[in-house]
Amino acid sequence: MEAIQRTLLRDRAYEAIRDAIVAGDIEPGAVVRDAEFAERLGLSRAPVREAFSRLVDEGLLESKPQSYTRVTPVVAADVRDAAAVVGAMHELVTRVAVPRLLAADIVTMSAANERFAAAVRAGDVDTALRADDDLHDVLVRVSGNRAAAATAARYTPLIRRLERRRFGEGGTCSSPGLHERLIAACADADVDGAVRVTAEIWRTLVDLADPD
Structure with missing residues (x-):
């Protein structure tokens, strides 16, 4: 049950952030922070970080370790x-x-x-x-x-x-x-x-x- 709950939270974070990027609510080049989204979505930082990782894989975010995670430009x-x-x-x-x-x-x-x-x-x-x-x-x-x-x-x-x-x-x-x-x-x-x-x-x- 704990694993299912974690998956649901991760998916919730992923969908919310993805939809905000696609809608243009978060503009290309904007830096995103896990703490801010965790507070906004009422989640811990762990599912938000997992969502960030998935969005990096899918090309909507780009990340430089220990530096930034930001929305990719429309290429x-x-x-x-x-x-x-x-x-x-x-x-x-x-x-x-x-x-x-x-x-x-x-x-x-x-x-x-x-x-x-x-x-x-x-x-x-x-x-x-x-x-x-x-x-x-x-x-x-x-x-x-x-x-x-x-x-x-x-x-x-x-x-x-x-x-x-x-x-x-x-x-x-x-x-x-x-x-x-x-x-x-x-x-x-x-x-x-x-x-x-x-x-x-x-x-x-x-x-x-x-x-x-």
Whole structure:
């Protein structure tokens, strides 16, 4: 039970700090201190330190022993690499999931895309990204591929930081239309078509990281 409790506290710290970094509440270059986050989250310093270590591994923090731990800058090359990896994982789960989808799954994807499109029109980046996750998570869940899911979860936050920045700068988003094509292919059990659209969706995110 003690080990489970420690894991839960570590995950709580990790998710809170990760989400703050992705949202831009903690800006690139900002120094983070375990004591401050422990107090803010009502935790001991141990789970916060473990969360810091995980975030260093995932590229959201960088650390110099006995000196500092700080938020990494948004580096276009890192985002492109992450988008390529995450895109490959989504292509894999799409190929596996499409033949297994039920009518209810298509309804869930369509509802998520409606929320996504409405949020994009309203300029609500938080809701847009949650809805985007909800849509693609259907395919991840149905595929049952835990390794692909874990890999995508690890690298998606690097991409989200840039997406949020571009969104805040007034960038446009073509994903609602791409999502509609993906959902149509899924409804038709068109595996190859669904994979092609998935690849196109993730290419747009790779392109997003190209320098202006």
